[in-house]
Amino acid sequence: MKQKPTLKVIAKELDVSVSTVSKALKDSKEIGAKTKERVKAFAKLYNYRPNNIALSLKNRKTKTIGVIIPEIVHHFFTTVISGIEKYANEQGYNVIVGLSNESFDKEVINLDMLANGSIDGFIISVAKETLAKEDFHHITETIDQGVPIVMFDRVVDEILCDKVIVDDVATSKKAVQQLISNGCKKIGIISTKDYVSVGRLRTRGYLEALNHNHIPKNDDLILKIDDKLNSNDNLEQLEAQIATFFKQNKQLDGIFAVNELYAITAMKVARKNGIQIPEQLQVIGFTDGVLSKHAYPPLTTISQHGFEMGEDCARLLIERLEKQDEEDETYQTVVVKTDLVLRETTKSKS
Amino acid sequence: MKQKPTLKVIAKELDVSVSTVSKALKDSKEIGAKTKERVKAFAKLYNYRPNNIALSLKNRKTKTIGVIIPEIVHHFFTTVISGIEKYANEQGYNVIVGLSNESFDKEVINLDMLANGSIDGFIISVAKETLAKEDFHHITETIDQGVPIVMFDRVVDEILCDKVIVDDVATSKKAVQQLISNGCKKIGIISTKDYVSVGRLRTRGYLEALNHNHIPKNDDLILKIDDKLNSNDNLEQLEAQIATFFKQNKQLDGIFAVNELYAITAMKVARKNGIQIPEQLQVIGFTDGVLSKHAYPPLTTISQHGFEMGEDCARLLIERLEKQDEEDETYQTVVVKTDLVLRETTKSKS
DNA sequence: TATCCACACGAAAACGTTTTAGTATTTGTT
């Protein structure tokens, strides 16, 4: 293991000054041709790479962005990360990820660990526990300190920053409308507790669709799953809740689930009850992931285009970073479009 | 947006020297009690956080580790990342991720972007294209420059470094033995091309199991999928290859697939052909992910314990980093245990 | 009163860069 060469050692070795080396390497016209050649040759030989940390310190920017998400073993979030990575890398940025595991404390710690010069800005999807507590001081403080934040998916309205979301209400309305158009008379929704913004909004969309079709609201048909945990840590509990939901609501012929896992689990319960999909029960899930695609039968879903969301997040953040001097306090909210991906858990319109 | 306070501004504000402030904040006994109090109060008031970049430069270590994987939209890899994150965070390290997208060039670029002082060490799973090219100069050069690397899952034997793997051969043998014990007579394997180490090794385990049971090798029963791409970019092609494989091998009653996706796709093809699982065909997949768990019927798989693999990777790397002065050139290969998770695509032994 | 030591603090170097502001030396101009 040889020591990594620095400007200083190159300078000493070639008996010139550090500044000469620096300038030679960037082809400054201040430096003579033969010196340039000597320096470049030497640098190439010893595979000199400018130390990024020193550059970060000097420039007061690190060219890395911090992404904080509730969990990473989750198709939607990884898709978003892919989009972030792609755009960020194209712009010469690195991505550092922190996981909150849906925990408020870990979210705070993660923010703390990075908001000390390590990163230039954050992209964040808020933990469920944080949403439930409604304590956002760590986020606002970070913004106040001059570190820009972009929120996606799970956003909080009160905080002023750039946001990337889907139109949850309209999209959900569209999905439920599809069920209605397909002949469903008794449609249930499997949602989250209301503190999760997306769950709340998707429930609203469900209700709007019913209302628009003059179907009376029935609270029994609204199941709000209580899980503050990771998606996979309480599967049996989830299944049990859905099973009792089915038991209490015979004759269900349509299910709208606010995420893929709920939809898949609903299908599992239905199968155990001998209910035919889509003949007796049609199902639509929000979020189009691997589970939906490979489910049996393949699940009709709403695609959120996570990759594009990620790209948008990164674009918003980097644009703000690069013109940080201008200090405009106008924030954007990008609404990315959704698509209804018709597969085999819904009847094809005839 | 107020400016982040530095030692210098605190010093000026309190009319003491920078070193005094620094020492006061770390409770040095060199500093008088009332000065300490003044400094600490001021620091707390303005929420002073030491600049991490400056520390990194001074200490010549960044306390962050780079993880480079082929893709992130993939259950196994994200599970490993979770394990890495957990251990790393506990040790005060951050994790920065780079995606190679199975591309050699992107792998090189990613290594380059980070091996310039940005990170202290790498954890890497090699891209398929790199494995196919057998060009590992970027990896060896990085190691030569004194940046330690830990490889996992897709490792390359020729490179000396710490590694975390599963015993692919023995595990695969065990899985195939299970199929044989369950009464399978004609067992096919769906594997990858041989340049992917894990595919090669798992195929070897398959053959060893057959051999051990005096079942003659039949090359027709060995399907080596040719995909250099991401797992989800060529699904139809994958399905087509498996379909012809089924067509060419009637009477198959057992399938061992070297990953989850191949197994799931095989089940899909079987279903289209009206083959009952597990009655007519038993299936075991390598890698226990969400797909397997939520498949219908739930898939019998081999669990690789990705989370523990991640923890082991991080532990190996950080241990090496923390005693980097000692420079021991003895590398470890940790073999993490696997489990056969019996679900419903295999007959329960009676 | 002279010496010593503890105490409380400051100066400066170092980490590896970039950049501004010089400074010699050579070249060109009249």
Add this chain to the structure above:
DNA sequence: AACAAATACTAAAACGTTTTCGTGTGGATA
């Protein structure tokens, strides 16, 4: 030949820390 200007380079500061080595003050001791 004298001076201006171009050329080729160097010195030093700066980014924000930590840490080593001083240093000046005061009180205690002899």
